[in-house]
Amino acid sequence: MAAYDFDTVIDRRQVPTSKWDRYPEGVLPMWVADMDFPVAEPIATALRDRLDHPVFGYGGPGPASLRDAIAADMQDLYGWTISPVDVVFLPGVVPGFNQALKAFAQPGDRLVVETPVYPPILAAAGNWDLTRVDVPVLPVAQGCAVDLDRLTGALAGAAAFLLCNPHNPTGRVRTRAELAAIANACLSSGAVIISDEIHCDIVYGAVRHVPIASLSPDIARRTITLMAASKTYNIAGLKTAYAIIPDPDLRRRFIAANLGMSEGANVLGLVATEAALRNGRPWKQALLAYLEANRDHLVARLEREIPGIRITAPEATYLAWLDCSELDLGDAYRFFLDKAKVAFNPGPSFGGDDHHVRLNFGCPRSMLDEGIDRMVKALSQR
Numbered sequence: 001m002a003a004y005d006f007d008t009v010i011d012r013r014q015v016p017t018s019k020w021d022r023y024p025e026g027v028l029p030m031w032v033a034d035m036d037f038p039v040a041e042p043i044a045t046a047l048r049d050r051l052d053h054p055v056f057g058y059g060g061p062g063p064a065s066l067r068d069a070i071a072a073d074m075q076d077l078y079g080w081t082i083s084p085v086d087v088v089f090l091p092g093v094v095p096g097f098n099q100a101l102k103a104f105a106q107p108g109d110r111l112v113v114e115t116p117v118y119p120p121i122l123a124a125a126g127n128w129d130l131t132r133v134d135v136p137v138l139p140v141a142q143g144c145a146v147d148l149d150r151l152t153g154a155l156a157g158a159a160a161f162l163l164c165n166p167h168n169p170t171g172r173v174r175t176r177a178e179l180a181a182i183a184n185a186c187l188s189s190g191a192v193i194i195s196d197e198i199h200c201d202i203v204y205g206a207v208r209h210v211p212i213a214s215l216s217p218d219i220a221r222r223t224i225t226l227m228a229a230s231k232t233y234n235i236a237g238l239k240t241a242y243a244i245i246p247d248p249d250l251r252r253r254f255i256a257a258n259l260g261m262s263e264g265a266n267v268l269g270l271v272a273t274e275a276a277l278r279n280g281r282p283w284k285q286a287l288l289a290y291l292e293a294n295r296d297h298l299v300a301r302l303e304r305e306i307p308g309i310r311i312t313a314p315e316a317t318y319l320a321w322l323d324c325s326e327l328d329l330g331d332a333y334r335f336f337l338d339k340a341k342v343a344f345n346p347g348p349s350f351g352g353d354d355h356h357v358r359l360n361f362g363c364p365r366s367m368l369d370e371g372i373d374r375m376v377k378a379l380s381q382r
Contacts, residue, residue, distance in 0.1 A: 035362030046275035080214035103257035109159035116350035171314020240269025318362035340378035
């Protein structure tokens, strides 16, 4: 495996960036799902080559070569056979699931989501005057698994189920059996499955991601799958994602619901995505090894030095869901921000409570250690 540098700390305050600009200097940002690593060289090279052409027009429906690369990736990684025509390019996964809700739900309809969950998923029902039905995942002690009984009940009469797999913020990867049960419940109720699978490439060890639409043709006909290279390759700022919709009628309705809200994907993002899929896999494998070591390092240090924080090692993502309830901090987010000068995502923004925070370990090991050191020191000085 080629050597890649994930240890060098890059000064990101030199350029505008949401992660590092939100909090004042002196606060270590470990919140938004944005890694502090340089982009893979094949992506940088492809972008430099594209910049040699002086015209940057609309990206249009997206290049056929990228559609072919996505179809090949689905087959190679997941054994899922799709057609290039199934792919619809988007400026992001969040616009994608909002567009899907506009297409397949009417005001007053019920939308089922699991909680805690990525904040824009929580907000989506309100964007379209839908009634959100929350189904809490099972407790950490039970592996954050799907509560199938409650989910099945909630789906009765629902217009859609908005799935997040791998799950953000817990990092749980749904098993094939869980996904089959979820899909069958959706088929029985008539609910459309909208599946946010943006973290599908960031999976550790023997765990394998299974696109829910890959389970059967019947399930695929009722599913909109949303993916992107943005999280894996740290190119979220290039605003490019894609929906995979095998059913022609679902795809037509999805496209019709755009209503001018977005104009497809970013022209440079399309270039970066294709470079990632075609030439970025060696870098990705090195990244996964580094992230998995970061995850294990985080879990070991917390268990050893802050045993009052409960954490289950995430199976996927570079995000950790920390249960700080035994520390009696009150608002854990505010405590660590004010006393440790570390910025996490607060639990309530995911539909959780203020004893939880989400930590981003997609950073150089030294930065991760600095964040943990600050936590330990702040707790020792209470």
